Amino acid sequence: MHEASGQTRGLAKESPRLSKLVSQLAQCSRREADEWIENGWVSVDGVVVNRLGARVNPKAKIKIKDIASAHTSESVSIVFNKPRDLPGPPAEAGREAIAALIRADNRWSDDPTPLTFQASHLRGLAQAGKLEADEGGMLAFTQEGSVARRLSGGDSRLEKEYHVRVEGELAADGLDLLRHGLSLDNVKLPRAQVSWLSDQQMRFVLLAGKKGQIQRMCELVGLQVTDIKRVRIGSVSLGKLPPGQWRYLREDERF
Template sequence: MSEELLRLSKRMSELGLSSRREADEWIAKGWVRVDGVVVSELGTKVYPSQKITVERQAAAEQSKRVTILINKPMGYVSGQAEDGYTPAVALIKPENRWAEDKSPEQFHPTQLRSLVPAGRLDIDSVGLLVLTQDGRVAKHLIGETTDIDKEYLVRVQYTKPGTLPDADLKKLNFGLWMDGKPLKAAKVRWQNEDQLSFTLREGKKRQIRRMCEMVGLHVVGLKRVRIGKVKLGELPTGQWRYLLPEEIF
């Protein structure tokens, strides 16, 4: 079977070397070699069996890229500003940095350049939001093959008489369909009488609110408390800190 040619930037992303955007920047700078030969033309195609190496400067530049954790308050959007709402990135300024941030990283406005949210959190949801300059982190958290789980605490009201039947709690764990597809298995359990813990491995738009509606629950409040191994912890609302080098999602 003959090999299929792939765009070099796509292949670099598949290999986890960089994001596609980073790959294009590095190719343009002459930092990428294919089988030992520098390739500096964007759009170049390669075979999967070809060896791709990256110059040291690229790794150095990548290690300077920051990842920031923020405890997003209500009323902020995760990504681009929309309909007069402020994006969460506006909170990243020296005065909002958590006093207990243990990172030696110094804040500099250039860190706000190309800082993108790795996953969204609705305007009326609060809690852990990750913003990163590192394409590898973004791909790891929101790439198509990600298996990073995310945990939410969800305050609910049951809109029918009595309490939520066990059969419906089981449905929240597995068995519901959304947008014409079955949802992946989730872990949903009661924390106390009006709060559920949801652990999901996918993130469809307004997924938890829609899941709750399907079984007669109304979401009163929603807070993301963990992404993979990284927890929101004591980080105060509206404040941010750097991801530490030893922390991995």
């Protein structure tokens, strides 16, 4: 798809942004105008412009495809199953780092949501919480600031559930200590839900956690973690989502 770079060359800096003109012409929000531009639905003097921030001659002829008027702007949230040992993006990852994970070709084929993947879904998409390189499981990405704050805020009250494979021999009072009684860095840890899933796998449910917290907790009671996977954040579960794939948050799900 070609950008109308020829339309902006030599224009004064005060030439208006295309998104502003589209917003005025269609009486839509600037966010919607940006989405329409990014989706290739806007042309300037017959040439499609899909570059955000483009400035154009105020006398240029702007045309908007009919599909744009039927498009409803909405924020999206995404669940991604991070494979173990995949270096996840840093907490303040930019769009390029997130786009390397969230692509059209690795969307879960069984995603039940009716949404069609669009480039605009990556704009402003923020990672909410993170996993270490040797941890796998559920990562959340969202365009909604309120959701990002609920997931990443220091006072987050959303449960995070992990399935943890361990080796070693648990101390006699180890399970009780894991639930409540351990301290890290001279700070007593809040209560946690901890139980056995099988002979070598445990379930941890935490409200908040320090870096490497579960691994360090286990070491204090004689166990070594060999694998850790986050399977739930709040009421949203990873379910059958395969590693390395993603899906949109369903309408009946809320973080």
